[in-house]
Each structure stands twice: as C-alpha cells, then as structure tokens.
Amino acid sequence: MTMEAFSSVTSRTVVLPRTDIDTDQIIPARFLRTTSREGLGQQLFSDWRYLADGRPNPDFVLNQPESAGCSVLVGGRNFGCGSSREHAPWALLDFGIRAVISTEFADIFRSNALKNGLVPVIVDDATLQWLIGHPGVEVTVDLTSSSLKLPDGKSVTFPIEPFARYCLIHGVDQLGYLLSKNNEITAYEQRHAAR
Amino acid sequence: MTTPKTLFQKVWERHEVVPQTADTPAVLFIDLHLIHEVTTPQAFSILRERGLSVRRRDLTLGTMDHSTPTRTEQVFGGKPFTIASAANQVQQLEVNCAEFGVELLNLTSDLRGIVHVIGPELGATQPGKTIVCGDSHTSTHGAFGALAFGIGTTEVGHVLATQCLLQTKAKTLAINVTGKLKPGVTAKDLVLAIIGKIGVGGGTGHVIEFRGEAIRALSMDERMTVCNMSIEAGARAGMVAPDETTFAYLKGRPRAPQGADWERAVADWRTLVTDEGATFDREVTIDANTVEPMISWGTHPGMVAAVSGSVPASSNDPVFDKALSYMGFSAGQKLAGSPINVVFVGSCTNSRLSDLRAAASVLKGRKIARGVQMLVVPGSQQIKKQAEAEGLDKVFIEAGAEWRESGCSMCLGMNGDIVGKGQYSVSTSNRNFEGRQGVGARTLLASPLTAAASAVRGTITDPRDLL
Numbered sequence: 001m002t003m004e005a006f007s008s009v010t011s012r013t014v015v016l017p018r019t020d021i022d023t024d025q026i027i028p029a030r031f032l033r034t035t036s037r038e039g040l041g042q043q044l045f046s047d048w049r050y051l052a053d054g055r056p057n058p059d060f061v062l063n064q065p066e067s068a069g070c071s072v073l074v075g076g077r078n079f080g081c082g083s084s085r086e087h088a089p090w091a092l093l094d095f096g097i098r099a100v101i102s103t104e105f106a107d108i109f110r111s112n113a114l115k116n117g118l119v120p121v122i123v124d125d126a127t128l129q130w131l132i133g134h135p136g137v138e139v140t141v142d143l144t145s146s147s148l149k150l151p152d153g154k155s156v157t158f159p160i161e162p163f164a165r166y167c168l169i170h171g172v173d174q175l176g177y178l179l180s181k182n183n184e185i186t187a188y189e190q191r192h193a194a195r
Numbered sequence: 196m197t198t199p200k201t202l203f204q205k206v207w208e209r210h211e212v213v214p215q216t217a218d219t220p221a222v223l224f225i226d227l228h229l230i231h232e233v234t235t236p237q238a239f240s241i242l243r244e245r246g247l248s249v250r251r252r253d254l255t256l257g258t259m260d261h262s263t264p265t266r267t268e269q270v271f272g273g274k275p276f277t278i279a280s281a282a283n284q285v286q287q288l289e290v291n292c293a294e295f296g297v298e299l300l301n302l303t304s305d306l307r308g309i310v311h312v313i314g315p316e317l318g319a320t321q322p323g324k325t326i327v328c329g330d331s332h333t334s335t336h337g338a339f340g341a342l343a344f345g346i347g348t349t350e351v352g353h354v355l356a357t358q359c360l361l362q363t364k365a366k367t368l369a370i371n372v373t374g375k376l377k378p379g380v381t382a383k384d385l386v387l388a389i390i391g392k393i394g395v396g397g398g399t400g401h402v403i404e405f406r407g408e409a410i411r412a413l414s415m416d417e418r419m420t421v422c423n424m425s426i427e428a429g430a431r432a433g434m435v436a437p438d439e440t441t442f443a444y445l446k447g448r449p450r451a452p453q454g455a456d457w458e459r460a461v462a463d464w465r466t467l468v469t470d471e472g473a474t475f476d477r478e479v480t481i482d483a484n485t486v487e488p489m490i491s492w493g494t495h496p497g498m499v500a501a502v503s504g505s506v507p508a509s510s511n512d513p514v515f516d517k518a519l520s521y522m523g524f525s526a527g528q529k530l531a532g533s534p535i536n537v538v539f540v541g542s543c544t545n546s547r548l549s550d551l552r553a554a555a556s557v558l559k560g561r562k563i564a565r566g567v568q569m570l571v572v573p574g575s576q577q578i579k580k581q582a583e584a585e586g587l588d589k590v591f592i593e594a595g596a597e598w599r600e601s602g603c604s605m606c607l608g609m610n611g612d613i614v615g616k617g618q619y620s621v622s623t624s625n626r627n628f629e630g631r632q633g634v635g636a637r638t639l640l641a642s643p644l645t646a647a648a649s650a651v652r653g654t655i656t657d658p659r660d661l662l
Contacts, residue, residue, distance in 0.1 A: 020495050029608060033278065
C-alpha cells in the first residue's frame with residue numbers, strides 16, 4: 001500500500017465554514033464496521049449530505065453542482081477534532097479531496113492525513129476568512145514551495161514538517177523508513193532488557 | 196547540574212530510539228500496544244501485503260469492545276449479533292490475532308472489556324510507559340504517569356511491525372487545579388469545566404500535565420476520567436505524576452511487577468515527577484472549589500454549563516445557533532428541569548466500579564421516571580462481576596434500568612445500542628457531537644451522579660437535589 005506522490009494541486013475550493021468539524025461528521029461511526037479502507041467517499045459527511053430518506057440534501061455544499069470535481073476543502077478552525085479514525089482522511093481522499101485548508105487541525109487527524117497523501121494547509125485567520133468569503137475560487141496548493149497560491153496572485157506559505165513534506169512529494173511510505181531503523185530498534189530493546 | 200525536566204520530557208527521553216532532528220521526527224519505542232476490532236483490520240492487511248510479522252507480541256494486547264453486543268444472549272448465548280458487519284469485524288480480529296500470534300481477550304473472556312478500562316485493571320498500564328492504541332481515548336492511561344495517546348490505523352501498522360512510531364515532540368501545558376471539589380461534584384464535572392475554559396482546541400499540539408492539590412486528592416478512577424477527556428480539549432495526551440495512590444492501585448495486579456521487581460519499579464516510578472524549576476510552554480490554573488456539577492448543552496464538549504445554570508445568552512456565532520438548533524434548545528434557557536428520554540452510564544470515561552457505585556447511590560430505593568430508558572454498561576467483565584458481588588446490578592434493575600455486558604455501547608452506537616432521532620440522552624460518555632449516539636440523537640454529557648439523578652426525575656437534575 002504505497003502513498004500517491006503529491007507535488008501540487010490546483011482546484012476550485014469547496015467551503016465548509018463551520019469550526020470544530022469533528023471526525024464523527026466527516027464519517028459517522030456506523031460506517032467504521034468495515035475491514036477495508038476502500039469506498040468510504042460514499043459516506044463522507046453522510047449525516048449532512050443525505051436526507052433521512054437517503055436522497056442527497058440539496059442544501060449541502062458537496063451536493064451542489066459547482067462542487068463537482070473540487071479537490072480542495074476549506075474548513076473552520078480545529079478541523080478533524082475528536083476520534084482518531086483514519087477513515088476520515090480515507091473518506092476525504094476517496095471522495096477526491098487532496099488538501100484541506102484551515103487555521104488549525106486536530107493532531108491525530110493531521111498525522112493521519114499526512115500519512116495518506118492528504119495535505120493539511122494551515123493558514124492565518126485573515127486568509128481563511130477571505131477563502132470562506134469567496135467560495136469556489138481557484139487555488140494552488142504547492143508542496144514543493146509549501147505555499148498556497150490565491151487567485152489575486154498572492155501566495156502564503158504554510159508550515160509542514162520537512163520529513164512529512166519529503167515523504168509526500170516522493171510518495172515515500174514511512175513504514176519503510178521505520179523498518180530501516182531495525183538495528184537502532186534492536187539496540188534499544190537490548191538496552192531496555194538489561195535495565 | 197542537570198536541567199529540570201517535566202514528567203513528559205522524562206518519559207519521552209526514556210523512549211527515544213533515534214532522537215528528533217531538524218529534518219526527521221524521533222523514533223519512539225512503544226511499551227504497550229492495545230488493539231481492538233475497529234482500527235486494526237487494515238493494519239493487519241498491510242502486514243500481510245508486505246510479509247511482515249508482529250515484532251513484539253509480548254507488548255501487544257487485543258480486546259473487543261466497540262462493535263460488540265451488550266446483550267447477554269448475544270455475548271454468551273450464541274444469539275447472532277444485531278449487525279452483521281459488526282460480527283464480521285469481531286471475527287476478523289479473532290483471525291488476525293490467531294494468525295499473528297497476538298494475545299486476544301475475546302468476546303467470552305472474563306477479562307474482556309473496554310480497551311482503556313482493562314489496561315489499568317490488569318496492571319498492564321504503568322507509570323513511565325509509552326502506550327498507544329488506535330483510539331483517541333488512549334489518553335486515559337496517562338492517569339498513571341504513562342505517555343499514552345491515540346494513533347491512526349497506518350500507525351497501528353507501524354507499531355505492529357516495528358514497535359516504534361515516528362513522533363515530533365509535543366509542547367507542554369500544565370493545568371494546575373487548586374482547592375478541593377465540593378460534595379456532589381465529581382472528576383467528570385472538573386474535566387468538563389476545564390474543557391469549557393480552555394476550549395476543544397485549547398490543548399492542540401500539547402501534552403497536558405494535570406497538577407495541584409485537587410488532582411492529588413483524586414482516586415485512580417477519577418484521574419482516568421480526567422485524562423480520558425484530555426483529547427476533548429484537543430491535547431495529544433494527558434498525564435498525572437504517579438504517587439502513593441497510583442502505587443496502591445497497581446500493587447498486586449496480575450500484570451504489574453511482583454516481589455523484588457515491584458520494589459525496584461516503585462523506586463523508579465517515584466522519579467517520574469516534574470522537577471522543581473521545570474517550565475511548561477503554557478500554564479492554566481483552575482480553582483476546584485468553584486466547579487459545579489456540569490452538563491453539556493451543545494454539540495461539542497466545550498459547550499458546557501452548570502447543571503443549575505443556563506444555556507448561554509445568544510451570540511452572533513453561527514456555530515452557536517446551529518448547535519442550539521440541533522439540540523432543540525434556546526439561548527438563555529434554564530437547563531435543570533428540561534425533559535430527557537435516555538440515560539447512559541458507561542464508556543471509557545465513566546464505567547468503572549466507582550462510577551457504578553455513584554450512580555447506584557442515587558438510584559437505591561428509587562425508580563427511574565416513566566418513559567425514560569436507562570442503560571448501565573460496565574467497563575469490563577471484571578467490573579461487572581464486582582458490581583454484581585456488591586448487589587449494584589439489583590439496584591439498577593429494581594430502579595428500572597437495563598444491566599448489560601461490557602463494551603463501548605451507546606457512547607458511539609457502533610453495536611446498535613443507539614439513541615433515537617431527536618431524543619435527549621444524559622450520558623456519562625465523552626462526546627456530544629451531532630449523531631454521535633445515533634442519527635439525530637441529542638447528547639448531554641454529565642457525571643454518573645447527574646445521569647442517575649436525571650433518570651429519577653426524567654429531567655436534567657442537579658444530583659445534589661437527591662443526595
């Protein structure tokens with residue numbers, strides 16, 4: 001299972017202005033009774049996206065025609081809080097989202113996203129508010145320069161750990177890196193056993 | 196002279212296989228990996244695809260809790276699960292643990308229970324350990340002075356294969372709790388008040404150390420309740436330095452050190468305190484004397500108020516309006532006296548023996564209100580047995596509540612124990628997100644005392660009215 005390499009994505013944005021969007025909203029617990037990671041995009045934001053009878057809710061942004069094909073999601077502060085379910089980034093990716101922009105991400109969601117090729121883009125509040133006020137604008141998330149290019153030609157840089165960035169750009173899977181530290185791990189285990 | 200260190204720094208440094216550099220995260224060794232049926236199937240698939248084995252089976256322990264039924268006839272009587280996919284997931288864990296040689300406390304084991312309840316109960320959770328699990332409430336184990344945090348499924352695969360994780364060091368946040376909790380005010384009320392104060396993102400990027408007189412006075416069960424909900428403040432982990440209370444809890448537990456090893460372990464554990472003069476990145480102080488019985492009124496655990504208080508007055512915040520509309524409350528509405536439909540006592544937050552005793556102390560000699568459904572779900576099979584030995588099951592059943600087998604149950608409804616659309620549920624669990632307990636369910640987070648008192652009256656009730 002290797003991660004798809006990511007260097008940049010250019011897309012119109014889909015905007016979910018709510019703060020504290022938790023992973024129970026991104027994918028409700030009843031859809032976690034699966035043993036696979038495939039096909040979860042169908043259930044992305046299920047309780048907001050579908051009406052009680054299963055039809056798409058026309059008021060929900062992901063169901064609106066202008067959202068089709070968008071791969072950058074803009075969300076309010078503290079995106080991805082709550083449960084550690086990796087099904088949340090799996091569902092976003094399966095739906096076609098490659099980057100999420102917010103002022104703050106919950107730690108476990110952010111870690112899970114980075115391990116799957118979903119880029120968490122942290123911006124200042126003014127940039128976020130501008131994006132929320134201008135839904136559907138075309139932006140570019142460029143990982144090689146760690147920057148978000150806005151339609152007015154302005155560009156803001158976003159923080160990302162060098163290691164995570166390297167792995168994303170080169171499609172390196174972190175398990176391979178950990179396995180390469182086998183000698184160090186064995187030495188640690190021996191020191192510990194002796195203690 | 197050595198630099199003073201925080202508890203977190205000490206535990207972190209003990210587990211550095213490869214230290215963090217400017218370009219690479221640390222390789223951190225994991226002492227205990229707890230696994231369950233929901234967040235591991237895809238990780239075992241990774242091992243299979245790559246031909247890898249579990250590196251340290253001796254440090255890996257499996258149980259089943261999220262998707263498991265709580266009805267006795269479904270756990271022990273061979274009656275089929277209500278939900279086929281849940282049965283399949285449980286079966287898959289059996290297969291994976293057998294194939295990879297991992298110890299599993301399976302459905303009918305008398306040691307089975309909620310993963311964060313059984314670790315401490317068995318004495319596997321110990322001060323100074325690094326403990327992970329594919330579940331955000333792994334923070335619970337920090338009550339023992341362990342560094343314990345939730346991970347995703349990819350990381351579960353990392354730990355299975357290498358017993359290590361790639362980690363970047365978190366910042367530290369000290370939460371100093373001065374004073375003393377008043378009678379009728381519990382650890383749950385304290386942690387809800389803390390989250391209300393610092394916010395659901397207030398701990399993001401930080402490991403919290405809970406300190407101060409009020410924390411020292413808490414039992415291990417209570418410290419677990421506090422650390423359990425650290426994640427609801429967004430924290431990476433929550434910790435309490437080990438002390439005599441910790442040692443007394445662990446002594447004699449089957450997986451705790453025994454004999455001469457015990458003495459050596461305790462001597463070591465005593466060093467796991469934040470040194471005088473060590474600094475935290477942030478500090479917050481809360482006076483326990485001012486904490487009241489708390490309840491959530493909105494759709495995240497930071498939206499809380501005193502049970503005797505009200506929903507906040509209206510604001511211009513659209514999130515506030517959405518939360519109130521989902522909950523069917525109005526701005527400024529008084530909370531006590533508002534009708535409820537369901538009461539749930541359980542979850543990794545509040546399902547331990549002391550929680551059941553607290554709920555039973557309110558219910559003893561009383562009946563729950565007509566039309567209210569109450570579910571009492573112990574945290575483990577051992578707790579169930581202990582509660583039955585004390586006659587708590589009879590108190591619950593006589594009051595009109597249902598007494599079930601252990602599991603996560605109605606906290607997230609994966610096993611089919613759900614709250615109906617639009618219904619109000621006073622729940623001792625940890626999350627009141629939209630739909631958490633069932634589509635359209637309205638969750639009101641509270642302590643076991645408040646939950647039991649509300650069951651009796653059929654309305655949101657300050658437990659001190661009935662004590």
